[in-house]
Amino acid sequence: MKRLFVLCVVALASVACANRGPAVEIKPEEAIGVAYDKSVELATAVAEAKSYEEFVAARAELERYEEAMRTQIGGEDYEIFLQSANEVLSNIK
Amino acid sequence: MKRKIFAILGYTALVAVVLLLSQCESGVTLTTPKKDAQRIITMAQGIESEEELKSIEKLARKYEIAYERMYNGAASLEFKRLTNDALREASQICDDIHAKNDQLKALQDTFSGSLDMLDAAWSHEALSAEQYDEAIKKNELRVKKINAKIKQAEAEIQAYSDKLIEAGYPADMLEELGKMKEEVTKYESMIKVVENESRVLTLTYRLQSGNASVESTEPEEPVADEEPITEEPQEQTAE
Numbered sequence: 324m325k326r327l328f329v330l331c332v333v334a335l336a337s338v339a340c341a342n343r344g345p346a347v348e349i350k351p352e353e354a355i356g357v358a359y360d361k362s363v364e365l366a367t368a369v370a371e372a373k374s375y376e377e378f379v380a381a382r383a384e385l386e387r388y389e390e391a392m393r394t395q396i397g398g399e400d401y402e403i404f405l406q407s408a409n410e411v412l413s414n415i416k
Numbered sequence: 417m418k419r420k421i422f423a424i425l426g427y428t429a430l431v432a433v434v435l436l437l438s439q440c441e442s443g444v445t446l447t448t449p450k451k452d453a454q455r456i457i458t459m460a461q462g463i464e465s466e467e468e469l470k471s472i473e474k475l476a477r478k479y480e481i482a483y484e485r486m487y488n489g490a491a492s493l494e495f496k497r498l499t500n501d502a503l504r505e506a507s508q509i510c511d512d513i514h515a516k517n518d519q520l521k522a523l524q525d526t527f528s529g530s531l532d533m534l535d536a537a538w539s540h541e542a543l544s545a546e547q548y549d550e551a552i553k554k555n556e557l558r559v560k561k562i563n564a565k566i567k568q569a570e571a572e573i574q575a576y577s578d579k580l581i582e583a584g585y586p587a588d589m590l591e592e593l594g595k596m597k598e599e600v601t602k603y604e605s606m607i608k609v610v611e612n613e614s615r616v617l618t619l620t621y622r623l624q625s626g627n628a629s630v631e632s633t634e635p636e637e638p639v640a641d642e643e644p645i646t647e648e649p650q651e652q653t654a655e
Contacts, residue, residue, distance in 0.1 A: 370630045378538050382535070402523060414632075415623075415630055416622070
């Protein structure tokens with residue numbers, strides 16, 4: 324029973340990791356670049372996806388960076404990250 | 417003589433016990449109003465959340481009460497005077513933090529909302545140009561109809577407000593007016609839903625037909641009026 328439980332946990336963890344990819348690590352000195360440029364690049368990839376699969380992958384990548392900015396950097400840089408991404412996402416014509 | 421000394425000692429002990437008990441009751445140890453106020457001021461200056469503000473205000477109140485019980489009203493007032501400004505500033509900081517958190521929440525909501533809308537657009541079944549036009553026209557008509565209802569409701573509210581003033585604001589009429597206003601809010605949120613639907617349809621059509629593009633939001637860089645650079649003729653020195 325115990326073994327089965329451990330096996331299930333390991334399987335769930337590996338599925339979760341496989342879907343999300345490795346965690347993004349942002350150094351404080353890179354925060355400005357990520358906030359201004361990387362967010363636009365990632366959001367543009369989401370907006371310009373040519374298929375649903377491409378969109379899902381681009382969205383996951385954008386959300387990984389959003390999470391990293393929120394948990395590791397925060398503050399004004401995180402706000403700028405969101406603003407830049409929002410600007411691109413709201414300008415899809 | 418001996419009895420007198422015992423009486424004095426007994427009285428002093430009683431006062432000490434009463435003072436100790438009142439300190440225990442308030443839960444704070446008093447030093448001087450200035451020192452205790454400084455402690456509160458230092459805490460107030462490092463405030464980072466509403467919970468912290470509340471606990472500092474609570475502590476300051478405990479000090480005030482303790483000073484009032486232990487000494488007199490003057491000590492309590494002195495403590496209050498010294499901490500007042502710091503607590504007011506802390507409250508202001510707290511309001512600012514609150515506003516900033518709200519702003520951040522709005523940004524996060526927009527972010528996830530936009531992504532969810534795109535997901536809905538991709539998950540929607542593909543639309544032909546005709547289907548898209550038809551659906552958009554249908555939604556425009558729905559918005560028009562709801563807008564007409566809003567106008568009518570607003571006119572009714574205006575007429576009812578006049579009656580309400582004449583009647584001297586009775587409670588039942590005020591309640592009825594509230595209901596009428598709620599109805600308008602309901603219509604307005606219906607419009608938002610339809611507009612959202614239209615946005616998803618537009619995105620569905622554009623994304624799935626490969627016609628979507630991201631409009632640049634960056635302002636174009638102004639072209640500087642530069643004078644053409646002319647190379648100065650190099651002096652040739654004849655050897």
